[in-house]
Amino acid sequence: MAGTDTAPPASTVQKLSFLTMTSMVVGSMIGAGVFSLPRRFAQETGVAGALIAWTIAGAGMLMLAFVFQTLAVRKPGLDAGVYAYAKAGFGEYLGFFSAFGYWASACVGNVTYWVLIMSTVGAVVPGLGDGDTWLSIVLSTVGVWVFFYLIQRGVKDAAVVNRIVTIAKVVPILVFVLLALFALDPGVFADNLRGGTGMGSLFEQVKGTMLVTVFVFLGVEGASVYSRHAKRRQDVGRATVLGFLAVFAVFASVTIVSYGILPSDEIAALRQPSMGGVLEAAVGEWGKVLVSIGLIVSVLGAYLAWTLMAAEVLYVAAQDDDMPRFLRRTTAGDVPFAALLLTTALIQVVLVVTYFSEDAFNFALDLTSALSLIPFLLAAAYALKLAITRDTYREQPRGWGRELTVGVLAVAYTIFLLFAAGPKFLLVSFIVYAPATLLFVLARREQGRRLFSGRELVILAVSVIGAVAGITALATGWISI
Numbered sequence: 001m002a003g004t005d006t007a008p009p010a011s012t013v014q015k016l017s018f019l020t021m022t023s024m025v026v027g028s029m030i031g032a033g034v035f036s037l038p039r040r041f042a043q044e045t046g047v048a049g050a051l052i053a054w055t056i057a058g059a060g061m062l063m064l065a066f067v068f069q070t071l072a073v074r075k076p077g078l079d080a081g082v083y084a085y086a087k088a089g090f091g092e093y094l095g096f097f098s099a100f101g102y103w104a105s106a107c108v109g110n111v112t113y114w115v116l117i118m119s120t121v122g123a124v125v126p127g128l129g130d131g132d133t134w135l136s137i138v139l140s141t142v143g144v145w146v147f148f149y150l151i152q153r154g155v156k157d158a159a160v161v162n163r164i165v166t167i168a169k170v171v172p173i174l175v176f177v178l179l180a181l182f183a184l185d186p187g188v189f190a191d192n193l194r195g196g197t198g199m200g201s202l203f204e205q206v207k208g209t210m211l212v213t214v215f216v217f218l219g220v221e222g223a224s225v226y227s228r229h230a231k232r233r234q235d236v237g238r239a240t241v242l243g244f245l246a247v248f249a250v251f252a253s254v255t256i257v258s259y260g261i262l263p264s265d266e267i268a269a270l271r272q273p274s275m276g277g278v279l280e281a282a283v284g285e286w287g288k289v290l291v292s293i294g295l296i297v298s299v300l301g302a303y304l305a306w307t308l309m310a311a312e313v314l315y316v317a318a319q320d321d322d323m324p325r326f327l328r329r330t331t332a333g334d335v336p337f338a339a340l341l342l343t344t345a346l347i348q349v350v351l352v353v354t355y356f357s358e359d360a361f362n363f364a365l366d367l368t369s370a371l372s373l374i375p376f377l378l379a380a381a382y383a384l385k386l387a388i389t390r391d392t393y394r395e396q397p398r399g400w401g402r403e404l405t406v407g408v409l410a411v412a413y414t415i416f417l418l419f420a421a422g423p424k425f426l427l428v429s430f431i432v433y434a435p436a437t438l439l440f441v442l443a444r445r446e447q448g449r450r451l452f453s454g455r456e457l458v459i460l461a462v463s464v465i466g467a468v469a470g471i472t473a474l475a476t477g478w479i480s481i
Contacts, residue, residue, distance in 0.1 A: 033216035034173060034251055035116065035295045036361065038258035039274030040212045042267035045205035046194045047259045053206045054252045057213035060413030064376060065244040066406045067383040070399075072240070074392045082375045083313050084320075089382030092322055093440065093456040097463075098375040099317040100436040101429075105371035106310035107346040109218060111354060112364040113299040114140035119272045119361065120292050130272065132360035140351055148344040151307055152335050170250075172294025176279050176287075177253045183282035184260030192259040210420035214369035216251050217244070272361055307343055314339035324442045358480060370425035371432060373417050380410035424479045430466030431474075437463065 041050050071078070071085055078084035082102045087095025118136035122128035128136040258267060258278045270277035273295050279287030315336030318327035329338040354360035384407030386392060393400045418426070437460060444451050452460060473479045 033112075033212065033365070034254055035273035035275045035291065035298070036365070037212070037216065037251065037255045037275065038267050038278050039270050039272060040362070040365075041209055041255050042258070042264040042274075044208035044212075045202075046264055047189065047192050047256065048194065049202055049205035049209065050255050050259070052202070053209040053213060054248075054255065056206065056413075056416075057210070057217065058248050058252065060410070060416075061213075061217045061244060061248070062241075063406050063410040063413055064380060065240050066403075067380050067410045068240045069238070070383055070403050070406065071379070071386075074386060074396070082379050083317055083322075085382045086375060086378035087320070087322065089385050090378060091455070093452070093459055094378060096317065096322050096440045096443075097433060097436070097459075098378050099313050099322065100439070101371050101433060102375040103310050103313045103343070104346065104432050104436075105218070105368050105375070106306050106313075107343055108350050108364055108371060109215070109368040110303050110306050110310075110347050111350045112215075112361055112368065113303045114143060114351060115354060115361045115364060116272055117143075117296055117299050120276075120295055123271060123292075130360065132354055132357070134355065137351055137355055141348060144344060144347055144351065147303060147307065148340065151304065151311075152331055152337055152340055153333060172290050173250055173254065173298075176275060176291060176294075177250070177257055179279060179283055179287065180257040180261055184257060186260070188263060189260035192264045207420045210417055211366045211369040211425070213251075214372065214417060215365050217247070218368065218372055307340070307347075308335075310343045311336045311339040314342060318443075321447055322443060323439055325446055366421075366425050367428060367432075369417075370421045370429045373414060373421065374429075374433075377411065377414040377418070380407060380414055383407040384411050424473075427466060427470030427473055427479060429470075430463060431470040434463045434467035 041053075045053065075085070075088065078088055083095060083099035086098030115131035115136075118128045118131035118133075118140060122130060122136070127133060128139070131140075254275065258275070261267075261278050261282050262270075267274060267278065273291060276288040276291035276295070279291050314323055314327050315330070317323040318325060318336075318339070327336065327339045327342065329336070331337050350364070354364055357363040383403065387400060387404035387407050390400070441451055470479075
């Protein structure tokens with residue numbers, strides 16, 4: 001099964017085509033999030049706020065997609081994009097945090113998939129509740145480890161299955177949009193312009209939707225994570241942008257047409273997957289069944305893609321000596337076995353933690369988004385740094401002005417997302433980030449190197465202080481999960 005501490009020869013590594021990479025980007029983004037969009041948006045905002053939120057999120061995430069496109073071309077030697085870019089731009093320790101944060105985000109995100117599946121089945125099996133009962137956790141645990149067995153069989157098999165599943169899960173989503181458009185009531189739509197009762201200002205409404213938009217767009221960087229498997233480096237950037245544009249159109253459509261079916265207060269009270277409740281109101285019970293089937297297919301496919309991507313990041317970091325050496329172990333099919341095992345173990349731990357949260361799905365969703373913000377910010381900042389210092393632009397001056405603008409906008413957008421996340425999820429993120437330093441210390445000791453430089457000690461101090469503040473806030477009840 002797991003045999004070697006080094007990567008297999010290049011001849012054994014599957015090279016992914018442009019079509020396959022685009023499919024993986026789309027497959028990574030279209031997961032549990034799209035099926036929960038109507039309820040989550042209706043809880044936060046009305047039509048006007050939703051349109052503004054999607055405009056901001058679409059423009060911001062497009063800038064991040066352009067960032068990954070630019071970096072894939074200008075720094076073709078960097079693999080596992082998000083992690084590698086942070087390390088190249090800002091040093092090993094921040095690179096390590098980027099790798100760990102991205103990995104942890106993927107693991108927590110995978111927990112939302114199991115919560116949503118169990119909530120869907122819970123409509124007919126009351127013991128599963130909203131995906132947060134002990135029975136649902138036990139059944140999810142079985143699913144987690146079955147997938148571990150399947151995924152470790154090989155990257156090639158997983159990529160093919162993911163492409164098939166991507167096609168299968170897009171169909172019910174498109175059917176939902178078309179049916180909802182035909183059933184759309186202009187009067188209901190107009191009444192939902194301002195949203196439900198008790199909502200704050202338009203700015204507060206938009207701010208409240210930002211983390212969910214980050215969640216549904218996670219995966220926009222998927223092609224860069226798999227850059228070491230690409231047939232052509234140019235395909236990485238093209239797959240990123242094309243995949244993003246396709247998914248953006250789907251997500252925005254699902255949200256907006258829902259406001260024409262039910263009053264926003266009723267959408268906000270729907271059981272997850274709320275897309276099923278909306279379609280049931282539009283066409284009858286068979287619409288809910290269609291969405292439920294589509295959700296299960298979608299979630300399983302997204303889980304497959306995200307588990308692979310998470311393991312890939314740990315593996316590449318270990319190859320670069322930024323993670324302990326045991327994470328280099330691979331199977332004959334080029335699957336990073338040890339990294340996959342650690343990924344599955346963290347998913348299991350977070351799955352149990354959701355039992356103690358007030359709202360298992362929304363907690364896992366928001367934490368997933370918050371954990372991804374630091375890796376995204378560092379990648380955007382690296383692209384901006386390249387443009388400011390003109391690194392690679394002396395040899396390839398074309399595109400400097402455009403890429404400088406993209407870098408500025410991408411950095412500004414991710415800083416806004418950190419503000420929108422608020423103190424709660426930033427503090428919880430620190431609780432996750434700080435203990436990760438133990439892996440960094442282990443890697444440094446294996447190499448016989450000094451554990452921390454002066455600059456790295458400052459970063460360590462910030463992370464520890466943040467974690468202590470987070471634990472204190474949880475203990476005193478200032479924040480809760």
